[in-house]
Structures are given as C-alpha cells and as structure tokens.
Amino acid sequence: MGTDTAAQGRAGGRWIQEWQPEDAGFWERTGRKTANRNLVFSIISEHIGFSIWSLWSVMVLFMGPKYGVDPAGKFFLVAVPTLVGAFVRIPYTVAVARFGGRNWTVIAALLLLLPTLAAAYVMHPGTSYTTFMLVAALTGLGGGNFASSMTNINAFFPQHRKGWALGLNAGGGNIGVPVIQLVALGVITWAGATHPRLVLGIYLPLIIVSVTCAALFMDNLAPMKNDTGALAEIVKQKHTWLMSVLYIGTFGSFIGFSFAFGLVLQNQFGRTPLQAAQLTFVGPLLGSLIRPVGGWLADRLGGARITLWNFAAMAVAAGVVTYASSIKSLPVFLTGFIALFVFAGLGNGSTYKMIPVIFEAKAQDRIAQLGDTVEQAAAWSRRMSGAAVGVIGAVGALGGLFINLAFRQSFLVAKTGTPAFVSFLVAYAVCFALTWVVYLRRPSAAPGEAVPSPALARA
Structure with a gap:
C-alpha cells in the first residue's frame, strides 16, 4: 500500500517517469531540451535565493550611527546567514528527492x-x-537553495556535461550577490542611505516571479528517490571531507568576501556607504561570471589540474591584498581583491566538476573489486554524487562564516584586516598542497584506497 501511494504521488504531468541522460539517443531526442529548460528556471530561482542570502551584506550599508551597531557587530551580522545557510543545505539536498526538484524549488x-x-x-x-x-539568520534559507538546485540539476545532465551545467547553474545563482549589491547602489544613489526598504520592495515581487516560473516550467524526476542511505554512506567517504576543505577555499572565499567586502572598504579605507556600494559588486560579478568557465576548463583539462593552479593564483592574490592592506593602497588592494573573487569563482566551477568524477572513478573500482555491473556502478555513482554535492556545499559554505569571523577578530584586535589576509594566504597554500597530494600525485595507497589520480587529471 505504501509503495502504491508513493508511486501515485510521483505521477502526473510534472513528474518525468523515465530519465536516462547517459543514453545518447534519449538525450538527443528529449533529454537535452528538458534538461536545459529546467536549468534555465533553476538558475532564476537560485539567483533570487543568493540575493536574499546576501541581503545583509547590503543592509549593513544602510545602518548608520543611529543604528548603534559597531564594525565588529556588523561583521558578525553578515556572518550569521552563512552559518544558517550552511546548515540548511543538508535538509534542502534531501528535500529534492523527497518532494521532487520542481516542487521543492517552488517551496524554497x-x-x-x-x-x-x-x-x-x-x-x-x-x-x-x-x-x-x-x-x-532567516536569510540563511536563501543559502539552502543552492544545494537543492545543484542536486536537482546534477540529476538532469549526463556525466560529460555536468561541469558546464553545474557551473552555469551555480554561476547564474552566484550573480544574485552582485545584483542585489547593484540594486542597493541604485537605491543609495537616488534615494540616499536611509531607505533600505526600497531594496526589499524590489525583491518581493521577484520572489513571486521565481515561484511562478518554477511551478509552470520545471519538472520532477520520478527515478530520483529519497535516499537517506546515500547521505549516511557519503559522510563515511574520505573524499567528501577532502573536497569539502577545497570547497571551503573556493566557495567559502567567494561568499565570505562578497558579504564582507563593503564593510572592509568602509573600515579599512574610510569609504562612505555610497563609495563602498560603487565597488562591492565588481568582484562578486566577475567571480560569478567566470564560474561556468571553471567548469568548462575542468571538463577539458581536468578538475584537479585547474583547482591546483587556481589555489596558487589565490595565494598570490592574497599576498597582493596583504601587501596593499599594510601600505594602505586602495588601488593595489582593489586589484588583489578582485583577483581573489575571480579565482574563487573559477575554482568553484573546477572543484564541483571534481565531485562526480571522483565517484565515477570509485564506481569503476566497484566493477573490478565487487563485481558490480556497469549499470549498478553508474547508479551508485549518481547516488553518491548527488549526496556529496549537498554535503560538500554545506561544509564549503562555512568558509564564509570563517572569513567574516576572521575579519571581525582582525579589526577588533589590530584595527585592520591585514592579519585576516595573512591567514587566508596560508589557507590557500594548504589547499594547494592537499590538491596535489591527493588528486594529482600518483597514489601510493593500496588499490581501492584512493581515487586513481590519472582519472581525475583527465576529468
């Protein structure tokens, strides 16, 4: 009875009963068109989610002396949504399989x-x-939209197109950060820094539009069943936690810097709210636009290779920012900080591409060692990749919390962001070393204990 009820619940015009993206014929006949349509409207919903998640990065620009909140308090205020957003990503990931991708997009x-x-x-x-x-803290709900959206889109696309699709989905969502900052800039420019409700008035109807579009144009995948077993299994996989560290370095940097950039400009260089708003959107915009390029490069050159050199570039950029902070040079500071955004965005795409490749490589091990059929191995890989996307995305978002807390402590103790930038440089060096040792150097572990590095290098 329970199975029949569940099956009936997954019937109807918005439920797709058969989905085989790895079948070239199916993909060309109907799969590509359907997947791309769902991708477009997933991006719209995720875009609005990111804007609301980063809402307080612009609300603090409106909080003048009358609000009675000091710089340390503002850094903590923008850190709270990243913490909540990280925690809700796990249930949001599970919700896609439980309710359907289209249905949960509407609810979220x-x-x-x-x-x-x-x-x-x-x-x-x-x-x-x-x-x-x-x-x-409530705005942290917007952070959960990313995990559910990425899990949903991951299921729609074949392996060889996941890097570009996930990069485009995430990049289009990430652009929600600079867009709300541009909206705030427009409000401050034309109405002054005392009308924050105008920003909110713009976004309320946009939320309704995203709900309507998801309801009308997206689909649920019936084969995507609720799989808490996959979640329980994925947390036991060491690569889940290794990739989480790398994603803290890329996405954590992107979201943390996006939330804190305006406050750093105000407190480090004495910029007014208007002057800060004129600059804050540039880095997040470039970082968002280049994320799909990171996925595209990873599809062609290998996710691990792109990620490795990306962390080297982030370390160099962090060194530039540290130097500029110490000599109080705004032009050099902006150059280094915008480079950090760009490389963080590029790394977001390349690290996410690594996730399905890792579990595809481990699935091949299952064929050789456990006797799984090709179909069983592919199904296992899809289950693990979907669950890993949610867990890694959740842990990675905590990087935004760490960055804002580092800034808060740095300004409290040293009255400057320089110590925080030094800590970021060290973190990127650690991520560089981790990528090399685990995913590019030839593994010395026994068979089955590590993903073969050549597979990741080519992915």
Whole structure:
C-alpha cells in the first residue's frame, strides 16, 4: 500500500517517469531540451535565493550611527546567514528527492518571503541587535537553495556535461550577490542611505516571479528517490571531507568576501556607504561570471589540474591584498581583491566538476573489486554524487562564516584586516598542497584506497 501511494504521488504531468541522460539517443531526442529548460528556471530561482542570502551584506550599508551597531557587530551580522545557510543545505539536498526538484524549488522560493518581509519590518533605528541577528539568520534559507538546485540539476545532465551545467547553474545563482549589491547602489544613489526598504520592495515581487516560473516550467524526476542511505554512506567517504576543505577555499572565499567586502572598504579605507556600494559588486560579478568557465576548463583539462593552479593564483592574490592592506593602497588592494573573487569563482566551477568524477572513478573500482555491473556502478555513482554535492556545499559554505569571523577578530584586535589576509594566504597554500597530494600525485595507497589520480587529471 505504501509503495502504491508513493508511486501515485510521483505521477502526473510534472513528474518525468523515465530519465536516462547517459543514453545518447534519449538525450538527443528529449533529454537535452528538458534538461536545459529546467536549468534555465533553476538558475532564476537560485539567483533570487543568493540575493536574499546576501541581503545583509547590503543592509549593513544602510545602518548608520543611529543604528548603534559597531564594525565588529556588523561583521558578525553578515556572518550569521552563512552559518544558517550552511546548515540548511543538508535538509534542502534531501528535500529534492523527497518532494521532487520542481516542487521543492517552488517551496524554497516561497520561503524567501519570510526573511524579506521580516527585514522590511525591522530595518529602522531603535531595533535591538538581537532582533537584527534573528532576522539575518532567516536569510540563511536563501543559502539552502543552492544545494537543492545543484542536486536537482546534477540529476538532469549526463556525466560529460555536468561541469558546464553545474557551473552555469551555480554561476547564474552566484550573480544574485552582485545584483542585489547593484540594486542597493541604485537605491543609495537616488534615494540616499536611509531607505533600505526600497531594496526589499524590489525583491518581493521577484520572489513571486521565481515561484511562478518554477511551478509552470520545471519538472520532477520520478527515478530520483529519497535516499537517506546515500547521505549516511557519503559522510563515511574520505573524499567528501577532502573536497569539502577545497570547497571551503573556493566557495567559502567567494561568499565570505562578497558579504564582507563593503564593510572592509568602509573600515579599512574610510569609504562612505555610497563609495563602498560603487565597488562591492565588481568582484562578486566577475567571480560569478567566470564560474561556468571553471567548469568548462575542468571538463577539458581536468578538475584537479585547474583547482591546483587556481589555489596558487589565490595565494598570490592574497599576498597582493596583504601587501596593499599594510601600505594602505586602495588601488593595489582593489586589484588583489578582485583577483581573489575571480579565482574563487573559477575554482568553484573546477572543484564541483571534481565531485562526480571522483565517484565515477570509485564506481569503476566497484566493477573490478565487487563485481558490480556497469549499470549498478553508474547508479551508485549518481547516488553518491548527488549526496556529496549537498554535503560538500554545506561544509564549503562555512568558509564564509570563517572569513567574516576572521575579519571581525582582525579589526577588533589590530584595527585592520591585514592579519585576516595573512591567514587566508596560508589557507590557500594548504589547499594547494592537499590538491596535489591527493588528486594529482600518483597514489601510493593500496588499490581501492584512493581515487586513481590519472582519472581525475583527465576529468
């Protein structure tokens, strides 16, 4: 009875019963068109989710002296959404299989109304800091949209197209960060820094549009069943945690810097809210636009290779920013910081491409060692990749929390961001070494204990 009920729940016009993206004939006949349509509207929903997740990176620009919040308090305020966003990514990942990708996209988009309406209610002088913190925490729901969207799109595309598709999906979502910063710039320019509700008034109807588009144009995949077993298994895989560290270095940097950039400009270089808003969107915009390029390069040259040299470039950029911070040179600082955004975005694409390749390589081991059929190995790889996307995305988002807490402590103790930048440089060096040792150097472990490095290098 329970199985029949579940099957009935997965019937209807919005449920696709058969989905075989690795079948070239199926892909050319119907798969490509359907997958691309779902990708487009997934991007729209995820884009709005990222904008709401980063809402407080712009709300703090409107919080003048009358609000009574010091710089350290503002850094903590923008850190809270990253923490909540990281934690909700796991249930959001599971929800895609439980409710269907299209259905959960609708629900997740509707939930964005809560933090937006709450912010509109509390954004005025006299509101307690605790209230601001609670409302900022609500915006973390927008961070969960990324995990559910990526898990959903991962299931629609064949292996050889995942890098580009996931990069495009994530990049289009990431652009939500600079877009809301541009909206804030427009509001501050034309109405002044005392009208934060105008930003919220713009986004409320956009949320409704994203809900409507998802309901009308997206699909659920019936074969994508709720699989808590995959989640339990994936947390036991060492590559889940190794890739989480790398994703902290790339995506954690992107989201952390996106939230903190305006505050750093105000406190390190004395920029006004308008002056800060004129600069904050540039880095996140470039980082978002280049993310699909990272996936594209990884498809052709190998995710591990691109990730390795990307971390080297991030370390160099962090060195430039550290130097500029110590000599208080704004032009050099902006050059280095924007380079950090660009390389973080590139690395986002390449690291995410590595995830399905790792489990595809391990699936081949299962054929040789456990006697799995090709179909069984492919199914195992899809299960593990989908679960890994959610876990790695959740842990990686914590990097944004670490970055904002590092800035908070740095400005509290040293009155400058220089110590924080030094710590970032060291972190990128560690990620560089980890990528080389685990994913590019020939493994010395026994068979089955490590993913063969040539497979990752070619992926």
